[in-house]
Amino acid sequence: MYGGGYLFEKTSLDLLADEDQEKLAEFEARIDRGEKIEPHDWMPKLYRRQLIRMIEQHAHSEIIGALPEGTWITRAPGFKRKLGLMAKVQDEVGHAQLLYSAAETLGKSREEMIDDLLSGRSKYSNIFNYPAYTWADSCFISWLVDAGAIVNQVANSKGSYGPYCRALERICIEEAFHLKFGHHAVTWLATGTPKQKKMMQEALNRWWYPMLQFFGPPDKESAHSEVLMRWKVKILSNDETRQQWLDMYVPKIWELGLTIPDDKLKKNEETGKWEYTEPDWDEFVKVINGDGPCNKERLAVRKTAEKRGEWVRKAILATSPSKEYVTPLA
Amino acid sequence: MNIDAIKDLAYKMADDQLIIGHRHSEWIGLGPLLEEDIAFASKAQDKVGQSLAFYKLLEALGGQDPDTLAFGRTAAGFHNAIFAELPNGEFDFSIIRHFLFDTAEFIRFEMLAASAYQGFSNLGKKFKGEVQYHILHANEWLQQLGNSDDKTIARMQNTLDYALPYALGVFEPSKWEEALLAEGIFAGERELQARWEERVHAALKQTGLTLPSLTTVEPVYGGRYGQHSEHLQPLLDEMGEVINSEPGAEW
Numbered sequence: 001m002y003g004g005g006y007l008f009e010k011t012s013l014d015l016l017a018d019e020d021q022e023k024l025a026e027f028e029a030r031i032d033r034g035e036k037i038e039p040h041d042w043m044p045k046l047y048r049r050q051l052i053r054m055i056e057q058h059a060h061s062e063i064i065g066a067l068p069e070g071t072w073i074t075r076a077p078g079f080k081r082k083l084g085l086m087a088k089v090q091d092e093v094g095h096a097q098l099l100y101s102a103a104e105t106l107g108k109s110r111e112e113m114i115d116d117l118l119s120g121r122s123k124y125s126n127i128f129n130y131p132a133y134t135w136a137d138s139c140f141i142s143w144l145v146d147a148g149a150i151v152n153q154v155a156n157s158k159g160s161y162g163p164y165c166r167a168l169e170r171i172c173i174e175e176a177f178h179l180k181f182g183h184h185a186v187t188w189l190a191t192g193t194p195k196q197k198k199m200m201q202e203a204l205n206r207w208w209y210p211m212l213q214f215f216g217p218p219d220k221e222s223a224h225s226e227v228l229m230r231w232k233v234k235i236l237s238n239d240e241t242r243q244q245w246l247d248m249y250v251p252k253i254w255e256l257g258l259t260i261p262d263d264k265l266k267k268n269e270e271t272g273k274w275e276y277t278e279p280d281w282d283e284f285v286k287v288i289n290g291d292g293p294c295n296k297e298r299l300a301v302r303k304t305a306e307k308r309g310e311w312v313r314k315a316i317l318a319t320s321p322s323k324e325y326v327t328p329l330a
Numbered sequence: 331m332n333i334d335a336i337k338d339l340a341y342k343m344a345d346d347q348l349i350i351g352h353r354h355s356e357w358i359g360l361g362p363l364l365e366e367d368i369a370f371a372s373k374a375q376d377k378v379g380q381s382l383a384f385y386k387l388l389e390a391l392g393g394q395d396p397d398t399l400a401f402g403r404t405a406a407g408f409h410n411a412i413f414a415e416l417p418n419g420e421f422d423f424s425i426i427r428h429f430l431f432d433t434a435e436f437i438r439f440e441m442l443a444a445s446a447y448q449g450f451s452n453l454g455k456k457f458k459g460e461v462q463y464h465i466l467h468a469n470e471w472l473q474q475l476g477n478s479d480d481k482t483i484a485r486m487q488n489t490l491d492y493a494l495p496y497a498l499g500v501f502e503p504s505k506w507e508e509a510l511l512a513e514g515i516f517a518g519e520r521e522l523q524a525r526w527e528e529r530v531h532a533a534l535k536q537t538g539l540t541l542p543s544l545t546t547v548e549p550v551y552g553g554r555y556g557q558h559s560e561h562l563q564p565l566l567d568e569m570g571e572v573i574n575s576e577p578g579a580e581w
Contacts, residue, residue, distance in 0.1 A: 193578075308421070
C-alpha cells in the first residue's frame with residue numbers, strides 16, 4: 001500500500017520568483033526530456049518541499065496502515081492466511097523503510113518525519129482512520145485498498161524524482177502479490193457460507209465510501225497546482241485515479257455476487273466515466289483534521305511504540321557513532 | 331520405531347514454533363525501529379512455517395489436519411515450553427528470550443538433522459539453516475545491548491536472570507528420553523541442555539553480562555505436559571477466534 005489522495009500545500013509561486021531562473025529553466029527542460037532528478041542535483045525549493053511532504057505522507061501511511069491489518073495476524077484463520085498476512089504486513093513496513101529513506105535524500109531525517117507524524121503536523125492516508133472490525137475488513141484492505149494504492153503508485157513511479165520512482169517500482173512488484181492474496185481471501189468469503197458472505201458484504205458497506213475518498217477530493221476542489229503536474233510530482237489527478245480504480249474493480253466486485261452500496265453507481269457509456277454518489281467530503285475534511293473514528297487510537301499506538309522503543313535507540317547510539325544516511329535504498 | 335516417542339517430540343517442536351512465532355508477530359508495527367518490525371515478522375513467518383511442517387508430519391502419522399491441530403486444542407493439550415508463551419514484555423525480554431530460546435532451537439534442529447528417523451532428519455537439515463539467521467540476529471542485539479552503557483547492561487542482566495528459569499524449562503525431561511536415545515531418533519534433552527549451556531556461555535562472555543551458575547537456577551517445568559501459565563489460553567482463544575467461529579467453513 002498505501003499512498004493515495006496526497007495533500008499538497010497551497011503552492012506559493014513567490015518561492016519560485018527567488019530561484020535562479022536559468023537553473024530553473026534547465027531543471028524544467030530535464031523533466032520535459034523525461035530525465036530523473038537525483039538527490040545531489042539542483043532543484044527548486046518548492047519541488048523539494050512538496051516531494052518531502054508527499055513521500056513522508058506515503059511512508060506514514062505504510063506504518064499506520066500496518067496497524068489495522070496487523071491486529072488480524074493473530075486471528076487470521078488458518079496457516080495459509082496467517083502466513084500470507086504476516087508477509088504482507090511485513091512488506092508494508094518494508095515500504096515505509098524504503099520511502100523514509102527516499103525522503104531522507106531530500107534533507108529531512110526519519111526521526112523528524114516521525115516526530116511530525118506524532119504531533120499531527122504530517123498526515124497519512126485517511127482510510128486508516130476507520131476501524132477493521134472483522135476479518136472481512138482486513139481482507140477488503142488487502143485487496144481493494146491495495147488496489148487503489150497500486151493505481152496511484154504505478155502512476156507516480158513515472159514521476160521525476162529518481163529515488164522515489166525506484167522505490168515505487170519495487171513496491172509495486174510486492175503489491176501485486178498483496179492483491180492476489182486479498183482477492184483470494186475476499187473470494188473465499190464472498191462465495192462461502194451465508195455467515196461468511198454476510199461478513200464480507202458488511203465490510204464492503206463500511207468501506208465503500210472511505211475507499212472513494214481514498215483518492216482525494218474531486219479535481220474541481222483539490223488544491224494542487226499545475227506546477228506539480230508540470231514537474232511530474234503528481235502524475236494523475238484524483239479523479240483520474242478514482243476512475244481507473246472503479247473501472248478495474250467494480251466489475252470484479254460484482255462478479256463475486258457482492259452488492260455495492262450505491263444505487264446510482266453505473267458507467268456512462270457515452271463518456272466512458274463512472275457515475276456515483278459522492279462520498280461525504282465534509283466528513284473527509286473532518287477526519288483528516290483528526291476527528292475520525294480511529295485517529296486518536298492510531299496515533300496513540302504509534303506514540304506508545306516510539307516511547308517503548310526509545311531506550312533501545314538510545315542504547316545503540318551510546319556505543320555506535322551516529323551516522324546520517326543519505327543514500328537511498330532503491 | 332517408537333511412534334509415540336516420535337509424536338511426543340514432534341508436538342513439542344510444532345507447539346514451540348507456533349507459539350513463539352505468534353509472539354514474534356506481535357512486534358509487527360510496534361518495534362523500536364522499523365527494521366525490527368521487519369526482522370520479527372521474518373522470524374515469525376519462519377517459526378510458523380516450521381510448526382506447519384511438524385503438524386504435517388503428525389498428520390501423516392495419523393493425526394488431524396494442521397489447522398485443526400494448531401487452532402483446535404486448548405492449553406492443556408499443548409506441549410510448548412512455558413518460555414514460548416510468556417508475553418513479549420519490553421524489547422529486552424524479547425531479545426533475551428530470542429537469544430536463549432533460538433540457541434536451543436538451533437541445536438535441537440542440528441541434533442535432529444542426525445536423526446535415524448527420516449521425517450526428523452529432513453526437517454532438521456532444512457530448519458537449522460533458517461534458525462542460523464535467527465541466532466545471528468539475536469546475537470547481534472545481545473552484543474549491542476550487552477555492551478552498551480551501564481544502565482542498559484543492568485537492565486539486560488536483570489532480564490537474563492528473570493528469563494533463565496523459564497529457559498531451563500525448555501529442557502524439561504521427556505518420558506520418552508531413553509526410547510529416543512536407544513533408537514537414535516534424538517540425542518535427548520540432557521545432551522541438548524549441555525550443548526546449549528556451552529554456546530550461551532560463549533556468547534555472553536563477549537558482553538558485559540554474566541551467566542549465573544545454572545545449578546542454582548530452579549527450572550520452570552510443566553509446559554511439556556500441558557501445564558501452562560495463565561498466558562497461553564487467552565492467546566489460543568485469539569488465534570482460534572475466526573477459524574472456530576464457523577465450523578467446517580473454508581477461509
